[in-house]
Amino acid sequence: MFMDFREPIIKVVQLRKTYIMGDVRVEVLKGVDLAIAPGSYVVIMGPSGSGKSTLLNQLGCLDRPTSGRYFLGGEDVSAMDDDQLSEVRGKKLGFIFQSYNLIEQLTVVENIHVPLFYQGRDLDLCYDHCVELASKVGLADRLDHRPKQLSGGQQQRVAIARSLVNDPLLILADEPTGNLDSKTGVEVLNLLDQLNAGGKTIVLVTHGEEVAERAHRVIHMKDGIIDREIVQRPLRERQNPALVKAA
Amino acid sequence: MRKKFPIWRVVDLGIKSLLLHKMRSMLTMLGIIFGVCSVIAMLAIGEGASHEAQESIKKLGSSNVILRSLKPPEDNKASGSGRSFATEYGLTYGDASRIQHTMEGIEQVVPMRIMRESVRFGQSAAPAQVIGTHPIYSEISNLEIVSGRFLSPTDEQHFNNVCVLSLSLAQKLFPYENPLSEEVRVGADYYKVVGLIREQSTADKRPQSGAMEGQPLDNAMFIPLSTARARFGDTLIRRSAGSFEAEKVQLHQITIKFKDVSQVEEGVPQIENLLSKFHKKKDFEMVVPLQLLRQAEQTKRMFNIVLGSIAAISLLVGGIGIMNIMLATVTERTREIGIRRALGARKNDIISQFLIESTVLSVGGGLIGVALGIVIPIVVSYLTDLTTIITPTALILAFTISGGIGVIFGLYPASRAAALDPIVALRRD
Numbered sequence: 001m002f003m004d005f006r007e008p009i010i011k012v013v014q015l016r017k018t019y020i021m022g023d024v025r026v027e028v029l030k031g032v033d034l035a036i037a038p039g040s041y042v043v044i045m046g047p048s049g050s051g052k053s054t055l056l057n058q059l060g061c062l063d064r065p066t067s068g069r070y071f072l073g074g075e076d077v078s079a080m081d082d083d084q085l086s087e088v089r090g091k092k093l094g095f096i097f098q099s100y101n102l103i104e105q106l107t108v109v110e111n112i113h114v115p116l117f118y119q120g121r122d123l124d125l126c127y128d129h130c131v132e133l134a135s136k137v138g139l140a141d142r143l144d145h146r147p148k149q150l151s152g153g154q155q156q157r158v159a160i161a162r163s164l165v166n167d168p169l170l171i172l173a174d175e176p177t178g179n180l181d182s183k184t185g186v187e188v189l190n191l192l193d194q195l196n197a198g199g200k201t202i203v204l205v206t207h208g209e210e211v212a213e214r215a216h217r218v219i220h221m222k223d224g225i226i227d228r229e230i231v232q233r234p235l236r237e238r239q240n241p242a243l244v245k246a247a
Numbered sequence: 248m249r250k251k252f253p254i255w256r257v258v259d260l261g262i263k264s265l266l267l268h269k270m271r272s273m274l275t276m277l278g279i280i281f282g283v284c285s286v287i288a289m290l291a292i293g294e295g296a297s298h299e300a301q302e303s304i305k306k307l308g309s310s311n312v313i314l315r316s317l318k319p320p321e322d323n324k325a326s327g328s329g330r331s332f333a334t335e336y337g338l339t340y341g342d343a344s345r346i347q348h349t350m351e352g353i354e355q356v357v358p359m360r361i362m363r364e365s366v367r368f369g370q371s372a373a374p375a376q377v378i379g380t381h382p383i384y385s386e387i388s389n390l391e392i393v394s395g396r397f398l399s400p401t402d403e404q405h406f407n408n409v410c411v412l413s414l415s416l417a418q419k420l421f422p423y424e425n426p427l428s429e430e431v432r433v434g435a436d437y438y439k440v441v442g443l444i445r446e447q448s449t450a451d452k453r454p455q456s457g458a459m460e461g462q463p464l465d466n467a468m469f470i471p472l473s474t475a476r477a478r479f480g481d482t483l484i485r486r487s488a489g490s491f492e493a494e495k496v497q498l499h500q501i502t503i504k505f506k507d508v509s510q511v512e513e514g515v516p517q518i519e520n521l522l523s524k525f526h527k528k529k530d531f532e533m534v535v536p537l538q539l540l541r542q543a544e545q546t547k548r549m550f551n552i553v554l555g556s557i558a559a560i561s562l563l564v565g566g567i568g569i570m571n572i573m574l575a576t577v578t579e580r581t582r583e584i585g586i587r588r589a590l591g592a593r594k595n596d597i598i599s600q601f602l603i604e605s606t607v608l609s610v611g612g613g614l615i616g617v618a619l620g621i622v623i624p625i626v627v628s629y630l631t632d633l634t635t636i637i638t639p640t641a642l643i644l645a646f647t648i649s650g651g652i653g654v655i656f657g658l659y660p661a662s663r664a665a666a667l668d669p670i671v672a673l674r675r676d
Contacts, residue, residue, distance in 0.1 A: 063668075115590045
């Protein structure tokens, strides 16, 4: 039902990450192999210390692997230097964090604009685009508010709009509902569903089983390797079979 | 290569970040504000003081050397016993002509005799300095002729009883009349007023140094030197409290004007040499405006160095303040740095962001400091009678240094910010 004929967006080969803390070597990732097709919704789960956040950081080019290869959109990211990694993050990735991570001195529109700022695209030129995204996440009337004036759910929606502004290959979400109550959490997840339905590839790290329900694939990590993997029909397709064709 | 984002966007961002902590930013700027303002104010006051000294020295003429008769100190003791005869000292007509005829590179030699006499016109009388001199005196001392003329060579040749009055003296004697063509009386002789001149160096404009006193232009009456010798002789009698003192002085002052300033330095020892043969006692002094000017410049340089280093230290302290705050800011905004790095900022973007912030702080402080630095000397001049001069160089210098301080002291915090690992920075709370 879910065919991986297309070139994968993410291809990870024998990825290892070892941290050295004083005299202790901690192997967090012990050789992960993973391929993710475009348009898929992947949830990574696992107990704390299983290496799921470390894997997400690797996928997000925020950290380098100790060994192994990582291809993002066909490019070998593991061989890039710091500036190139910055460019990859700015152009190809969208991040959603548990604690929203907005910049407090900037307004909603300016926050959404930040990734474009670092690509040299001036706010004046892409203001409409940023406003459009703000409207898409339901914040059209909060454009000039600052993060402190917004609720947690609203802040996370700004973060989602920000993760979309550079039209990324991939959206990486680290416990996006972790700091939200269940109602706003569901709203945020619905928003992510919409994005995936619109063709965005999403990789999400979570503890919540109900979040995993929404994904195409659920990857369980344990002790630095992929323990097991479940391929399923996402919740929205189960509830509304008409969507299957659209996906 | 990515397109560079416009600099004003980064500046705008920096200002926004600084405005987030208005109080802190303001306090940080204070260091620079006071530093810059003290640099400018101190230099302005120093410049003003030395300018005043230099101006009054320049009035003496930098290509001039002034010789002045000086009563030798030994004679004061002898005056009790030798009251009956006049003490004889000072420069002579011979000195003047020897200098004029034996030395090279001299344009003019102007001898002067100065006598304190009472000048009368009708009922009014005023104490004055009667100065016998040559017509060329007006050239070497840049007198301003208000009306009429100065003494002429013809007056000199014919022992004419003519005089030129300084304005202040003329005002005392002729409150209502036009002094020209009137005759004033000194002793028993009448002198026709042929001209009026304006005093250039009034007492308060004169420098403090004792050596500089005696350019006697207050209440002056100029007469031809030949007339002075004929009418007053060489012996001056000074009456005081029942006794009198007589002294025989031919010339009180000889002003030597060199053709070129560069010859002064060489000429001074020659003159000294020449005169020492005829003066056994040191009964004259030599004032060299050029040397005084050099000394004044030297003093000014010292002054500027002292003021400059005080100001530099205060700027340094301001800079350290900026560095301190920027380091604190970097620590406090570690998370923001992580977010920006995650969203595509390169290390250089982070460096420039923090560098711009520290530069905005110091340039902002610099601007306020320049404004204050301009106001303070004006207030000082207004409240005291000190002259202050704000030179553009001082403004530019202070401003450039303050800007430079922002960059230099911002560099270390900025590079620390950029060196942070993105995930480490993101995890920090």
